[in-house]
Amino acid sequence: MAKVWIWVSVAIIAAICIGVGVWWYYSHASPVSRAPTPTGKWYLVVGTSPDFPPFEYVSKNGTIVGFDMDLIRLLAKKIGYKDIKIVSMDFDSLIPALLKGKIDVIAAGMSITPEREKVVAFTIPYWHADQAVLVRASSSWVPKSMADLSGKVVGVETGTTGADYVKKFASKYNIKVKEYSSFVLAVQDLVNGRIDAVVMDAPVAKMFTHKYPVKIAFVIHTGEVYGFAVRKSDTKLLQALNEALKQVLNSTEYRKLVEKYFGSG
Ligand code: ARG
Secondary structure (H helix, E strand, C coil): CHHHHHHHHHHHHHHHHHHHHHHHHHHHHCCCCCCCCCCCCCEEEEEECCEECCCEEECCCCCEECHHHHHHHHHHHHHCCCEEEEEECCHHHHHHHHHHCCCCEECCCCECCHHHHCCCEECCCCEEEEEEEEEECCCCCCCCCHHHHCCCEEEEECCCHHHHHHHHHHHHHCCEEEEECCHHHHHHHHHCCCCCEEEEEHHHHHHHHHHCCEEEEEEEEEEEEECCEECCCCHHHHHHHHHHHHHHHCCHHHHHHHHHHHCCC
């Protein structure tokens, strides 16, 4: 009888030792172990161009915040990432940076277009927008159509859908297009009188009217939608983002996020 107990004790001690050993190995001895996420990293590397309030902008204390940043962080955490790392650059550099592997996802109020879909993969849409034409608040000249912009200098952000739209009409209506690396610089030039108008996404134009002495002259109904973009080869990441996004879009968490950045109106 005593022998049986000895064997049972030996077995229990052996099991404990193996358990502790395995735990120790995975928690200490394996620093290169990959994270169980679609990219194998603990952090999702997010690229953005923070000149686009309330989607992404630089806060008073210098950090990059906004609706897109909160939303992509929420999705990343649902997928299993510890957090996101934000990399800031000009809007125009985002797709090249994604393709080079410098970032893993673009969160920049980026409209889903057929041209972009040739090179990157988009998630399901999370927002819709039109384009708006901004002029100085004090201006008595208030254009109502693209034809009214004839002979004027119109500021756009390089690489945006707004820039493409204005360029399409440039020769027809003799519009001078001035490209900027950032919407903030374009709006500052508008305020200073260096240009006559700026074309940008309507929700962002509305935010700028609260921050600068500018007003919306008219809206161009393009009906574009925003998605997050990943490399086409990152199919697992795309699928995970889409599943998380589907869940989040119907949640109270999402409604709170909309409320936080857009208010109730
Ligand atoms: N929605 C427009 C586009 O995709 C403008 C996006 C600009 N975004 C930004 N973060 N500056 O072209």
